[in-house]
Amino acid sequence: MRAIREIEGVDRDRFAREILPSGRPAVLRGLAAEWPAVRAAARPGGVAGYLAAFGAGSACEMIVGPPAIEGRLFYDADMTGLNFTREPGSLGQLLSRLADAALASAPPTLAVQSLDARASLPGFAEENGIDLIDPAIGPRLWIGNRVVVATHQDMMENIAVVVAGRRRFTLFPPEQAGNLAIGPLEFTPAGTPVSLVDAEAPDLARFPRFAAALAQAETAELAPGDAIFIPYMWWHHVRSLDAFNLLANYWWSTTPPAQPGLAPIDALVHARLAIGDLPERQRAAWRAMFELAVFDGDCAHIPPARRGIRGAMTEAAKARLRRQLGQLMAR
Template identity: 45%
Template sequence: MTGRVADVAADALTSPDRFRAEVVAACRPVVLRGAVRDWPVRAASEQGELAAYLARLDAARPAEVFVGAPAIAGRYTYSDDLSGFNFERRTMRFGEALAEIVATAGVAEAPTMYVGSLSTEGYLPGFAAENGLAFLPAVQPRIWLGHRSSVACHYDTSDNIACVVAGTRRFTLYPPEAIGDLYVGPIDHTMAGQPVALAVGSAPGDPRYPRFEAIRDTALEVDLEPGDALYIPKLWWHQVEATGALNVLVNYWWDASSGGPDQPHSAMMLAMVAIAERPEGERAAWRAFFDHYVFRPDGHPLAHLPAERHGILGAGNSGRIRAMVMRLLRGV
């Protein structure tokens, strides 16, 4: 049986500090009911004026559009042998794509179309000023629009707030620790940047994904209406289904825990090169060191020493560590 995601009333989130404390801190998905119900773009959609609203802001830039044959029913994914994809990519100006998506919405014999991850700052200047989140004031939003669709289960390396403007969205979520049971696809041959969980969406009992059966029904499932939003912590797996004939979503990506420019995903990629192919016993040794110095289940690794003897592991010394790593990578 699928689980439920906790709800938080959006009107209780009056500041960035409250948002971090009441939503972000737990590192769990949270539904923000009514978070964007007062957005002008949502009102325009409700009044049948969505296309006119977006066209007023259109910077007329070219965008990449996913176009799928009617037979795929908007399920954008790999070809059977994983060498290609079951859709084509076209480049057209945003206004042209918008007009075609609106004109063919709900037309059964028409190809499905999907435009994703467009910076509103670049494509729709002024959008963020008219449609914003008081508890996340400094992050520029992106826009996604298209027909009925299913975007393969994937993760993001940033925290995410997904806001439904038009249509409806269903999110199916699995926690980061499920990664070994999801049968993840290639990490450098992807549809839109991130690797996907191949098992999610498969038929029950699919012999290609035996481990997935044990967790298939443990997913968290969320249905969002226009005006609702969902906070998705970084590294949480999520499949996104747009279930209306015409769907618009606006999202915010940011690092809610950032203490500097360093990216955990980059560190993991380098660790894969440095450690993954070493002998099992050595990998176990490095795992112990990573636990001690990085994951710190027992607290700060030098807690037994006076603070003035913590050296580069002391507070505020991330720059010294970064400089040391750069010298080591350059071999100097």
């Protein structure tokens, strides 16, 4: 696998002008080296105390897995359930259990994922922030021990900052989706579809197409203070390497707001229902039409007033189409 490109000394202008438009991942070494939380992480147990000072009683949902899963949050053996449970708790309880687990020879898997820092730990975001994006975008915190998150993607731009512990990221371009053996869309470990392949020990006999994905993979190991930019819908596998890990990530969208009630994933589901059971010859014909009407966008040969859904539509025209779609789906 290739190393993810590394960029130092990034400011907001360079990020907006060069890195974000490239649509390529980038490691931003030392971006958060001066964060108080990162400095606290350099002291044994320091970051746990630092977090607790902001709100040890903050409620959170804890992920708990048995030692046997060795940190890999995934499906159970027959994919009828998951290999971990979710328990109500508090940040203080999680920190205490992580401290105990660090001393165990076969520790359980423990984590809190996507904790809204501003809501749960008031003051954390103000002391620890980045100036590359809109300051209104707040961090979400990911706290745990040696957790392994299966290859997945997010429909957002993402800057992830490693605060404590080390993390290894393995990324795949969006176009590798067909080679990643993606699991169910409706039943997932954490809300987004995941690859069924163990990216660190792939069974290429069972998943031979994954070899092509590996040929396009990029990887990097990040230390406290380092950050990574993960572009929109890039697939990423993440392994936390230490007994205590803390990551702060920033999600945001650079795309126009979706039509009310019409997110891209909804269009995907609708298309699957409408086209998925057609004969292959008909599916091939519709594949060409989708390429033409949705992805190509070239309709310069049509007078602007006659381009319909392929051209620029007024908000009134979009609203009319939404009503028509609603009536069709209600039949």
